[in-house]
Amino acid sequence: MRMIRRIRTISYHLAAILVSSVSVIAMIWVISASLRQPGLPPPPVIEWIPNPISWSNYQRAFELIPLGQYLLNSLLVIGMAIPLTLVTASWAGFAMAQFTQGTQNRLILLAIILLMIPVTSLWLARFVLFSRLGWIDTIWAIIAPAMMGSSPLFILLFYWTFRRIPKELYESAVLDGAMAIQIWRVIAMPLAKPTIVTVMVLTFILYWSDFISPLLYIKSTEKYTLSVGLQMLQQLDRSNWPLLMAASVVMITPIVLLFGLIQRYFWSEKGIFNNL
Amino acid sequence: MLNYRRTLRWMLLPYLMGTVILIVIPAIVTLILAFTQYDLLSPPSWYGFNNFRDLAQFDDILPRAMLNSLLFVLLAVPLRILGALALALFLEHRRRGVGLYRTAVYLPTLIPDVAYALIWLWVFNPIYGPLNQVLEAIGIEGPGWLTDARFALPAIVLMSVFQIGEGFVVLLAGLHNIPRDYYDVAAVDGGTGWQKFRYITFPLLRPWLILLTLRDVLLTTQNTFTPAYIMTGGDPYYATMFLPLHIYKETFEDFRYGSGATMTVLMICGVSVILITVFVVLKGWRNQNAYD
Amino acid sequence: MIFGDPAERAAYEALVTAFESEHPTIQVQLIHIPSQSDYRARIGADFAANTPSDVMLINYRRYAQFAARGVLEPLGDYLDRSPLIQTEDFYPEALEPFYWEGKLICIPQNLSSLVVYYNKNLFDAAGVSYPNNDWTWDDFLETAQRLTQDLDGDGNTDIYGLGTEVSIVRLAPFLWQNGGELTNTDFNPTVLTLDRSNEGLEALQWFIQLQTVHGVVPNAEAESAEDSESRFMNGRTAMYLNSRRGVPTYREITAFDWDVAPLPQGKQRAGVLHADAYCMPSMIDDKEAVWTFIEYANSPAGQTIVAQSGRTVPSLRAVAESPAFLDPNKKPLNSRVFLDVIPDLKFLPIMSTWVEIEEILTEELQLGFYNDPAPHDIALMMSFRTLEYFDPPQR
Numbered sequence: 001m002r003m004i005r006r007i008r009t010i011s012y013h014l015a016a017i018l019v020s021s022v023s024v025i026a027m028i029w030v031i032s033a034s035l036r037q038p039g040l041p042p043p044p045v046i047e048w049i050p051n052p053i054s055w056s057n058y059q060r061a062f063e064l065i066p067l068g069q070y071l072l073n074s075l076l077v078i079g080m081a082i083p084l085t086l087v088t089a090s091w092a093g094f095a096m097a098q099f100t101q102g103t104q105n106r107l108i109l110l111a112i113i114l115l116m117i118p119v120t121s122l123w124l125a126r127f128v129l130f131s132r133l134g135w136i137d138t139i140w141a142i143i144a145p146a147m148m149g150s151s152p153l154f155i156l157l158f159y160w161t162f163r164r165i166p167k168e169l170y171e172s173a174v175l176d177g178a179m180a181i182q183i184w185r186v187i188a189m190p191l192a193k194p195t196i197v198t199v200m201v202l203t204f205i206l207y208w209s210d211f212i213s214p215l216l217y218i219k220s221t222e223k224y225t226l227s228v229g230l231q232m233l234q235q236l237d238r239s240n241w242p243l244l245m246a247a248s249v250v251m252i253t254p255i256v257l258l259f260g261l262i263q264r265y266f267w268s269e270k271g272i273f274n275n276l
Numbered sequence: 277m278l279n280y281r282r283t284l285r286w287m288l289l290p291y292l293m294g295t296v297i298l299i300v301i302p303a304i305v306t307l308i309l310a311f312t313q314y315d316l317l318s319p320p321s322w323y324g325f326n327n328f329r330d331l332a333q334f335d336d337i338l339p340r341a342m343l344n345s346l347l348f349v350l351l352a353v354p355l356r357i358l359g360a361l362a363l364a365l366f367l368e369h370r371r372r373g374v375g376l377y378r379t380a381v382y383l384p385t386l387i388p389d390v391a392y393a394l395i396w397l398w399v400f401n402p403i404y405g406p407l408n409q410v411l412e413a414i415g416i417e418g419p420g421w422l423t424d425a426r427f428a429l430p431a432i433v434l435m436s437v438f439q440i441g442e443g444f445v446v447l448l449a450g451l452h453n454i455p456r457d458y459y460d461v462a463a464v465d466g467g468t469g470w471q472k473f474r475y476i477t478f479p480l481l482r483p484w485l486i487l488l489t490l491r492d493v494l495l496t497t498q499n500t501f502t503p504a505y506i507m508t509g510g511d512p513y514y515a516t517m518f519l520p521l522h523i524y525k526e527t528f529e530d531f532r533y534g535s536g537a538t539m540t541v542l543m544i545c546g547v548s549v550i551l552i553t554v555f556v557v558l559k560g561w562r563n564q565n566a567y568d
Numbered sequence: 569m570i571f572g573d574p575a576e577r578a579a580y581e582a583l584v585t586a587f588e589s590e591h592p593t594i595q596v597q598l599i600h601i602p603s604q605s606d607y608r609a610r611i612g613a614d615f616a617a618n619t620p621s622d623v624m625l626i627n628y629r630r631y632a633q634f635a636a637r638g639v640l641e642p643l644g645d646y647l648d649r650s651p652l653i654q655t656e657d658f659y660p661e662a663l664e665p666f667y668w669e670g671k672l673i674c675i676p677q678n679l680s681s682l683v684v685y686y687n688k689n690l691f692d693a694a695g696v697s698y699p700n701n702d703w704t705w706d707d708f709l710e711t712a713q714r715l716t717q718d719l720d721g722d723g724n725t726d727i728y729g730l731g732t733e734v735s736i737v738r739l740a741p742f743l744w745q746n747g748g749e750l751t752n753t754d755f756n757p758t759v760l761t762l763d764r765s766n767e768g769l770e771a772l773q774w775f776i777q778l779q780t781v782h783g784v785v786p787n788a789e790a791e792s793a794e795d796s797e798s799r800f801m802n803g804r805t806a807m808y809l810n811s812r813r814g815v816p817t818y819r820e821i822t823a824f825d826w827d828v829a830p831l832p833q834g835k836q837r838a839g840v841l842h843a844d845a846y847c848m849p850s851m852i853d854d855k856e857a858v859w860t861f862i863e864y865a866n867s868p869a870g871q872t873i874v875a876q877s878g879r880t881v882p883s884l885r886a887v888a889e890s891p892a893f894l895d896p897n898k899k900p901l902n903s904r905v906f907l908d909v910i911p912d913l914k915f916l917p918i919m920s921t922w923v924e925i926e927e928i929l930t931e932e933l934q935l936g937f938y939n940d941p942a943p944h945d946i947a948l949m950m951s952f953r954t955l956e957y958f959d960p961p962q963r
Binding site for chain 1: 280283285287288290291292293294295297298299301302303306313314316324334342363366367371373374375376377378379380381382383384387388389390391394395396398399400404406409410413438490491494499500501503506518520523525527528536537540541543544547551
Binding site for chain 2: 609612626633794938
């Protein structure tokens with residue numbers, strides 16, 4: 001029996017390692033390609049570790065386009081979008097959790113419908129709208145969705161969290177004469193820390209990856225975010241694979257590091273997705 | 277107390293207002309523009325149903341784009357849902373190292389679209405790309421992938437199958453919500469693994485699977501834009517021309533906002549039809565199942 | 569606002585710096601968009617949002633869509649009033665395509681054309697003599713064949729004799745050299761005539777067979793693995809077809825020596841015009857200041873700066889004949905071929921829907937170039953699919 005169990009454990013891990021490697025293999029190839037010395041003829045056979053290892057592609061990527069500037073722009077967008085998202089999404093979730101059951105159900109339905117709306121269908125009309133509002137070529141056009149909590153999913157996450165907080169907590173505070181905002185700030189939010197972290201990370205990912213908004217609405221090259229910058233680099237030198245892969249790694253790394261920081265928590269029993 | 281209720285409503289307001297400004301109004305504007313000619317330079321002029329007629333008559337790329345988008349959904353959605361389900365079942369239980377495995381599976385989903393497209397452009401490079409070099413090392417001559425009209429669309433399906441983190445996480449949560457007692461009872465009755473899946477896991481996961489499938493139909497129609505835009509531009513010979521890219525070109529490159537809006541309306545109708553079909557099929561299949 | 573490679577960008581930066589030191593009251597901000605299709609989308613969106621750039625560099629194949637919508641300020645009157653430059657200073661071949669409905673809309677900075685860039689080292693290594701000024705199509709093909717080599721004998725071509733973008737502007741000069749025509753007129757044509765003459769079909773077939781039959785040009789897979797321009801710069805393509813705009817980038821090549829040769833000759837002499845012009849939106853406020861910049865950029869001083877970078881074949885006769893362009897110490901040595909071809913230059917049709925037509929033509933041409941259907945079928949598809957853009961139905 002012990003023998004069989006051990007074999008099962010080993011084969012489980014072997015299979016899991018295989019699955020994991022297939023999943024990340026593209027990334028390994030990319031890192032390897034990004035370290036290849038520029039100007040060498042392309043390798044005739046697969047090359048896992050380039051020889052010699054060269055960091056100059058990273059340097060060149062920052063020289064060829066203002067990648068540093070774009071990185072800052074992306075961070076600025078995120079720096080504005082995260083607090084806005086947290087406030088609007090948690091307010092909406094907080095309010096939702098305290099309405100009558102009927103209203104709650106209607107609002108859940110609304111959120112689900114909103115999740116189902118194809119974003120591509122909104123590009124054009126938003127472009128027309130933003131150009132009338134004078135938002136074209138401003139950061140507002142990119143962070144506009146943060147006004148509505150960035151994604152209906154975030155509203156639902158907060159709603160689910162706040163609904164689990166015992167009603168008596170709110171009610172006694174209301175009897176003490178506390179304002180809704182105070183209850184939100186003093187009671188609700190401190191109890192929602194896991195949700196806050198999750199929404200922050202997801203918001204980060206959302207705006208870090210956003211390609212379409214800056215592509216459509218940002219005009220000045222110095223206001224580009226990393227996504228558009230990367231696309232620009234591709235157009236400048238489309239066959240320079242080591243260079244393009246280096247720039248891609250620059251874009252991926254922060255997000256992977258960030259996820260690495262929270263991954264333990266993300267998969268834990270208390271993780272947000274296990275409590276839906 | 278009245279005051280408190282009022283404040284609550286105020287707190288909901290930004291979200292509702294944002295929804296109206298960013299979704300409801302644009303949706304209405306799109307619907308109206310679909311019946312106009314508009315190049316943004318001069319005011320839109322009413323054009324009735326003529327946009328629909330012109331598209332049917334002249335636009336020979338549109339049917340191709342519709343077909344490609346449909347084909348993409350039909351190929352990608354089942355693969356993505358089955359993949360997410362299989363991985364969730366495989367990595368469901370807590371064991372040493374499972375967090376790491378789950379992270380590895382989730383990782384491709386984290387990668388920003390543009391970077392993801394560039395990465396796969398390199399992977400699919402027909403001569404120097406790692407994929408074909410690995411295939412060659414094991415004696416298979418790889419296809420031209422994105423340059424071959426037969427393989428270009430499947431290649432984009434393939435890369436989308438790696439980005440299933442969202443479904444994976446949702447199904448994991450769904451699995452964890454199934455009370456353990458059910459399985460314990462089944463174990464006492466001597467049920468096999470397959471029976472457990474068939475009679476406990478699957479029925480309880482069904483609502484999650486339906487929701488995921490609907491959402492995935494939607495996501496996969498939209499998510500063809502960035503890969504097609506960055507990797508192929510619709511080539512070779514429209515093999516990867518999908519609806520969102522075609523709409524983008526019509527609207528933003530050819531300045532035909534009116535007929536771009538018309539296509540958008542057509543796309544929404546098409547997606548709705550697919551969603552309703554999927555919903556009806558999955559639901560009907562549940563009712564039928566209830567009797568066996 | 570300009571487009572192009574990083575090395576080209578530097579030329580315009582130098583121009584802006586020189587302009588600002590001469591006109592300290594006017595500030596110029598350079599916007600650089602690398603790709604043509606993004607550039608077009610960008611100009612359109614800018615006009616739509618009522619915030620166009622004050623000056624835009626636009627190719628002659630692309631300005632008509634804006635001119636037809638009346639959003640470009642005709643610059644003919646400005647030029648007539650200018651004390652710095654006169655109409656007669658320009659090559660008429662450069663100005664001609666920029667007349668829309670009888671008015672000069674934009675001021676062209678250059679009149680480049682398609683030439684053959686070649687890698688001298690690869691020619692030497694293969695023992696092939698350099699192209700001379702009156703080589704023929706057959707010489708051209710034979711040269712390309714002798715330079716196409718499989719070095720390690722694995723059945724894959726390692727060095728290609730020729731590289732080219734597969735597009736209608738590349739095909740056009742060969743078509744004309746063979747006596748074919750693309751459309752019935754130069755301005756606002758109503759018919760695509762490619763499928764109406766054997767000369768046209770013959771040229772189309774010859775161009776396509778460079779790849780499909782002779783294999784001297786990379787096939788679709790090889791081209792997508794590494795594009796021909798990059799192959800040329802890395803010394804693995806012997807000849808590359810391009811206009812003058814490649815020069816600033818190629819001057820950075822240190823690994824081999826290169827030069828330019830004229831296109832090979834067919835039945836008659838012909839070359840294809842490549843010209844970009846400075847245009848001014850009609851909706852901007854300070855038109856005089858903007859004209860001051862355009863005037864400066866097209867004055868001998870301005871054109872000299874950009875010409876020195878190698879980017880342009882100057883549209884001002886005086887600058888084109890000067891060392892700024894013909895500098896014997898700078899590559900390419902044989903720059904004069906760009907001037908010799910000027911009398912034979914023809915241009916692609918000027919019409920508001922040309923960009924869309926060209927996109928379709930190029931798509932069909934690529935299908936032919938990489939898959940080898942009969943030339944007649946390609947030409948038929950081209951005619952059929954572009955019908956809606958001639959004498960356009962109101963869309």
